[in-house]
Amino acid sequence: MRPRISDEHYAESFEMDWDNKDNDLVKKASKCEDAAEAVQKAGDEQEKRIDEQTKTNRKQRHEIEAKIPAEKRLREKALRNGSIFQIAMDGLCIIDVHGKILKANRASSEMLGYSIAEIVGMSIRDFETVETPAEIQRHIQKVMDTGSDRFEMKHRRKDGEIVDLEMSVNFFIGEDASFFSCFFHDITARKQAERLLRKGEGDLKIRTKELEEVNSALRVLLKARDEDKRTLEEKVLLNVKQLVAPYVEKLKASNLRPEQRTCLSLLESNLNNIVSPFVHELSSKYVGLTPKEITIAHLVREGKTTKEMAELLNLSVRTIEFHRRNIRTKLGIQNGKTSLMSYLLSMEDH
Template identity: 40%
Template sequence: IEKEGWSGEVSGRRKDGSPITILITASLVKDEKGEPICMMDSFVDITERKFMEDELRIKDNAIASSLNGIVIGDLEGNITYVNDAFMELWGGDDISEIVGKSAVTFAEDEDKGRSIINVLQNEGNWTGEITGIRRDGIPITVQLSAGMVYNEKKEPICMMCSLVDITKRKEAEEKLQRSHEELEIRVQDRTKELTKANIKLKKEIEDRKIAENTLLKKEKELELKSLNLEEANTALKVLLRQGEKDKTELENKVLQNIKELVLPCIEKLKIYRLDDKQQAYLDILESNLNNIISPFLQKLSSKYMDFTPTEIQVANFVREGKPTKEIAELLNISERGIEFHRNNIRMKLGLKNRKTNLRTYLLSLA
């Protein structure tokens, strides 16, 4: 104080206990000889100013640390300040590349950027989506909330904008919209298919009704024919009994001829030297002739008249225990063909979907 005086801020409390900040300026008062005669102090209450400075500092920190991108510009839209979040959004780290430029230059559509500035100048605020361009040239969609800042006299002093990156959200919305449109198309296509199917079903029902009516008519006609056939059936039974008798006599005569005329010839052939293939066919011939006159084939033929000649041959080989491959070679048929005949034999013998062994069953018929 003796040399230069002193000035500083001092914090304290009022009589009522409320805080107060005072700016104190102290200096020595000297006489004509330069001798100090007293000390003069000046006390200024700066509590409100300090409060405003602290409040402004808090707001500055809030803007600087905000997760949203913050941009402040002059009344013409030229940028004067951006926070770190905006720099990260823009993809740069040198604020000098941005400050002083028009905010319009950062918009993909500069005409839209200028129209937003005009709205702010005339109406004071604007909110909506806009596409900007990052430093690397990649477009980015942001939610923009912009407003004019006014002083105590309601005079505009600057523009302030808050930006949120919604690029991923927009992409997700567009993807969802495409999925919705695709689903709509699929629903429409499915509806058309169901409509066609419904029309077809109605036609089928109508056709079925016509067929049922026709069937009823045919059934009535058959009833009349059935009455006429009963008499004819009686006559046929008499003829069938006679036919069975004639058949039995014919079978016995055929069997007798085989035994007396054919089998002796086979015995004579055995005397000659035959190759393996000729011998195999001779054995098959003899075996089949013996089977013809055997009780097994007589029983099989009489009981199951709907067996084809090939099925009778396959059944005979199965009864003898020959495998499918050997039967196929002997009959010159593929193995799948033999399996087909085996399935037909099982079906005709009533063994379909039963675990009964086919060879065991055939042996039981002998």
């Protein structure tokens, strides 16, 4: 930087010239002052440019120093991502928009049976066994439009085996090129288990239907058997009551010797033992009725009149009427217009 000329020096010079020199010298002095100011101004601008350059150099140095660790971190991140790409348990492929595989990891190699070098450069059409090329292209376009998709595919391995794969695909638009990232894992064992389960469920439905048909047939047979049994029991009971019991009662009312009465007593007891299971079955229908009332109820159902029942059972008409009233009361027949025979027949239907 040039030394600055003192203002006092110029002032003394001007005073001297004013006194000793003419106007030409004054003009020369003015020009010298202008030149000095120009020099001073140029020096200031030079200093300003130097300061600005220094600041710029310092900023660039800081940016370079900051960039070095960032680049180092990026290199380390790329190494980590590359390691993760290769050690991932799921298959992972990078695929271009035409379906060509650009990159593959070891898991995809193991699942598909090809080496990584063989997979790279192949097309996804080389593995697909279900979708046609046109369908694959439509699927690619769908993922490009939506950005992602999840689905299941069947791929053929190098050895010809078909494997079921579950896919998760994402579409990325880059500055240089667009691509798909495709993660997939083998679900063949799960699909086989599902098929076996569906087959088992189908077999179970068939067997269940067959058992239902057999049970229906058994229910029909059991119902028919129960009806036949009930009919037989009722016939036996009625036959005993109608064809045997009246004569037993008449014998009891006749003059018999002691030994005859003993035989008659044994006969009556044995008959009661024979028909007691039938009476028990019928009592379940006519809850609360006595054995005598059950007998009369069956005779009513058969259409016997009060007089006929009195003769058969060796009882008076009034006794039969008394039992009939008891039967109506116990069965809850309050309306006198309701026929006891019709009511008993309707009970038998149920």
